[in-house]
Amino acid sequence: MTMAGLNLIQQALSIYDSDLRLAVCNRRFQEVFDLPEWLVTPGVSFEDTIRFQVTRGEYGPVDDVEEAIRARVDVARAFRPHYMERTRSNGQTISVEGSPLPEGGWVTVYTDITRTKQQEALLRARSEELSDQLLTYSEELSAANRQLQATITALEEAQRQLTASEARMRLTTEMMPAHIAHIGPDRRYTYSNRRLGEVIPGLPSVIVGLTMKEVMGHEGFAPIHDRLEDAFAGTESVFEFTHEPSSRRIRAAFTPDGGQGGVYVMSTDVTEEAQTRAALQQTRRREIAAQLTSGMAHDFSNLLTIILGLQAKLRRMDLPDEAAALISATISAARRGGRLLNRIGDMTGEREHEPRPISLPAFLRDLETLALSTLPDGVQFAINNLCDTTAYRLDAGMLQGSLLNLVLNARDACGETGRITLSARCLRDTWLEFTVTDTGPGFSEQALEHALEPFFTTKGGEGSGLGLAMVYDMTKLAGGQVQLSNTDTGGRVTIRLPLRRAEADAAPGMVLLVEDSPDLRGTIRDMLRADGHSVVEAASATEALALVRELPEISAILSDISLGGGETGLDLLDALPPGHCPASLMTSLPPDDPLYRAAAARAPVLRKPFSAAELTALLGAGAAP
Known part of the structure; x- marks a missing residue:
């Protein structure tokens, strides 16, 4: 038309x-x-x-x-x-x-x-x-033209000022880390600051003349359709939604335009904020759960101890033969209750999310070694790593525990024969996704709905119902997501963790290893040399300080917190000269130990026992600027 x-x-x-x-x-x-x-x-x-x-x-x-x-x-x-x-x-x-x-x-x-x-x-x-009259008309016309020219000049100046104002406004909106737009009454964009593609990767930036559904697609538009219609009806709103095609969490503000009948739109990417918020919420839930369960667990532990003691006395008495079976069953149930309390303590106890640079291929190789040792001969296990070789910031201990838990669940689902596959991929530069699939019977409808809840189990008396709950807890603590689903051949569990790329590993250098146990020192020395480092060793803080002064080529220090002779790794840190090389600590102390807390505030801390990949990551983090 x-x-x-x-x-x-x-x-x-x-x-x-x-x-x-x-x-x-x-x-x-x-x-x-x-x-x-x-x-x-x-x-x-x-x-x-x-x-x-x-x-x-x-x-x-x-x-x-x-x-x-x-x-x-x-x-x-x-x-x-x-x-x-x-x-x-x-x-x-x-x-x-x-x-x-x-x-x-x-x-x-x-x-x-x-x-x-x-x-x-x-x-x-x-x-x-021409006649005199025409000349007169011409003079009048000339005067009118001069007046018109003056008006035009004034209008041009007003236009210049308006253009400058519009340019400043456009520059301001284009510099904002958000997408700002206006949608007219016909549901089509009339203005955009061209930042939609930056806020939601994969969407176009030039969108004027298109409808929001045309721009976002059916799947992306569905979560916001009702809010947009409410805005056209005069109701403003601020809300968050997940744009599934890009996996981004978006905060949108819809403001009705009373003058033209349209809607002003502002959209910002809050993916990282949402991930951090989820992690903080999970931390708070853990604190509340710990407060509720610590006292109860203490009392139950005492009761179980009494029960075990009484059963031991009964076993020594001269009782009928049928009593022995009852006593054994009672002792077994009490011990199982003790193990359950320990797992509850692991879930609700203090646990910090400590991401460090991790080489994903090395991490998966270590995981494969651990997983294969737990699987029967008839169950095949494969790892499919679709990520690049870039290092990622991950809590290796948490992730390893979660993935091993999933592999063990998959093993139980497969029985004596089957196949388990662990896949890793980077999802739209937003998530690091790990998926465990098996060839078992898959999840029931009830399991899909409740499997992540504590104490839900399909294994009867053999299961505690805390395995997937712990996976969920650890993943949420990292700001991630857990999803359960079925495939054509079995069950599938997907863990999504915030994708955080890390600096490249530090180049090999000379590492000063400070450890008072000769056997442990030898094991860690082999790990360091396997990474290409040369190693000098010390058994005390005093000996380590002498080596630092004599060997300026030392590029990193790795010291145990607890050293012989009453010295600590903190004493070594205090005595190091200004501008010394990066120093890291290792320990077997629990995180709630005061010495551990003091050390963690001073330097990176690696908990024993640790793998070669975790050691490599620690030294890489210490060397990063």
């Missing part, structure tokens, strides 16, 4: 976008300039059109064709309003009036003024024959 209207007007019209490519033109544009069909096809460049006209002689004789083309393209690229009149090579005179568009590009109207110019020439030729 719009094109039909444009084709009815007598002026030629063309619109080029910000890339100097034809967006639309009417039929009169092609007729006036006698252009071939390919030059009036949307997408053709302005430069091609000018080249065609210059070489055909549209602008008269030209000495340097390329220079003439470049000059006209440069003028067009300036996007300034302009008006000019020119006589074509065929004698026709046209006026050219161009105006820039708010989103870039410009619209130009070409008017045939040949007859008007001929009449003006005739009027000038016969000016001597």
Whole structure:
């Protein structure tokens, strides 16, 4: 309908976008300039059109064709309003009036003024024959023209100020780390600061003229459809939703535009904020659970201890033979209750999420070794690592415990034969995703709904119901997500952790190893040498300080917290000279020990026992700037 209207007007019209490519033109544009069909096809460049006209002689004789083309393209690229009149090579005179568009590009109207110019020439030729009355009219017209010119000058100044104001406003909106837009009553975008693709990766940035559903797709638009309709009805809202195609968490604000009947939209990416918020919420839940269970667990532990003691006395008494079986069953149940209390303590006890740079291939190799030792011969295990070799910031202990728990659950589901697959992939630069699939019977509908809840189990008396609950707890503590589902061949559990890339591992160097146990020192020395480091050793803080002074080429220090002779790794840190190389600590102390807390505030701490991958990650973190 719009094109039909444009084709009815007598002026030629063309619109080029910000890339100097034809967006639309009417039929009169092609007729006036006698252009071939390919030059009036949307997408053709302005430069091609000018080249065609210059070489055909549209602008008269030209000495340097390329220079003439470049000059006209440069003028067009300036996007300034302009008006000019020119006589074509065929004698026709046209006026050219161009105006820039708010989103870039410009619209130009070409008017045939040949007859008007001929009449003006005739009027000038016969000016001597004009009557006094006509001269008077001419003087009045000149005065009116002068007044009009003054008005035009004032309007041009107002336009200049308005343009400058619009430019400042546009620059401000484009610099904001958010997508700002306006949607008109017809549900189509009328304005955008072109940052939608940065806020939600995968979506276009040039969206003016499109509907939100066209831009976001059906899956992405579904969560916000009702909110948008409420905004058009006059209800403003601020809400969060997950854009599933990009896995981003988005905070959107819809504000009704009472003047034009549209809606203002502001969208920001709060993925990292949501991940951090989830981790903090889980930490708080753990604290509350610990407060509720610590006292109860203490009392139950005492009761179980009494029960075990009494059963031991009963076993020593001269009782009928059938009593022995009952006593054994009671002792077994009490011990199982003790193990259950210990697992509850692990879930609710103090546990810090401590991400460190981890080489994912090395981490998965260690995990494979541990997993294979727990599987029967008939169960195959495969790891499919689709991530690059970049190091990631992960809590290796938490993740290893979670994945081993899932592998053991998958083993129980498979029985004596089957296949378990662990896959790792980077999901849209937002999540690091680990998926464990098996060829067992899959999850029941009840398990899909409740399996992540504490004490839910499908193993009867053999299960505690805390395995998946612990996986959920550890994952949420990291700000991640856990999803249960079924495949065509079995069950599937997916863990998503916030994707945080880490600095590359430090280059091998000379490491000062401070450990008072010779056997343990030898084991750690082998790990360091396997990574390419050279190693010098000390058994005390005093010996270590002497080596630091004598060997300036030492690039890193790794010391136990508890050393012989009453010294500690903290004493060593206190005595090191200013500007010393990076220092890290290791310990078997629990996290709630005061010495552990003091050490963690001073330097990176690695808990024993640790793997070679964890040691490599610790030294890499200590060397990172």
